[in-house]
Amino acid sequence: MNDDAKDKILAELARLYPDARPALHYKTPYELLVAVILSAQCTDERVNKVTAELFKLYDTPEKMLTLSQEELEKYIFSCGFYRNKAAHILSATRDIAEKFGGEVPADHAALKTLAGVGQKTANVVYAVAFGGNAIAVDTHVFRVSNRLGLAHANTPEKTETQLNAAIPEKLWSEAHHWLIYHGRRVCHSQRPDCPNCTLKGLCEFYAATNIDNNK
Ligand code: SF4
Structure with a gap:
């Protein structure tokens, strides 16, 4: 994936999920x-x-x-x-x-x-x-980033290394939340909602499968 496509994906994720934040409740x-x-x-x-x-x-x-x-x-x-x-x-x-x-x-x-x-x-x-920069690769981050083509890896560890290289460090923590939100709301594990996904024009999985679950 070229840098232009990566930048467009990150910009679209930022547009889609401006308030992305952890769903876990905690005080400390x-x-x-x-x-x-x-x-x-x-x-x-x-x-x-x-x-x-x-x-x-x-x-x-x-x-x-x-x-x-x-x-x-x-x-x-x-x-x-x-x-x-x-x-x-x-x-x-x-x-x-x-x-x-x-x-x-x-x-x-x-x-x-x-x-x-x-x-x-x-x-x-x-x-x-603590406000550090890090991408935690959970099941959503792993699936969505590899479908999009931000990573091409078969383990969370390799995915994290590739995402760290693909995404500017100052965006790592936000990108982690964006990918989780996209995985929960659109890019589901079993039936990704590709027809309604605003990233489909940039997505390697969509280009390879042209999947359309509505048909
Ligand atoms: S086009 Fe489909 S596979 Fe690609 S990110 Fe969107 S929902 Fe996921």
Whole structure:
């Protein structure tokens, strides 16, 4: 894809989603970190319901560490993968308490040292809570960016590297939200709404398939 097409895609995404922002509810970097861990394979709406209850009593590392694994599992059960998620939350929280004085580190490299925190979670927290530049490649970002042709990769890691090269750094965090919005509203996993997509004239997937779900 040439630079002109990339610029047009980014401009159109910016036009479509000027108010794109995270759907997860949080008040502090710590709450965001917990919410992002819970959001794997789960809807943001479900996570927001769970954290609304959880954070009433356990909204800091100190308070969270009063919970046992089993007690935390009961709170987050409905988010799925609750055993792993509870373990990851408690591991990361212990690291925050023991290595970072009870504060979520604002540095990307430090975030990635937290137990249970992978690249995607670190990127979201770094970008959203601390205003850093990062593209977190979730399922929507992966699918939409590879369909459009902003990336040509078969893993989230390679997709992130290619998006970092294709998109100006100052737009990384916004582009992450734009691609999520487009994936949720138009470029669905199973039935992308290509006929009504304003990006179809620039999209490699559309050019290759000329898909028209209305026919
Ligand atoms: S044209 Fe279709 S595949 Fe391409 S971005 Fe739009 S909805 Fe997705």
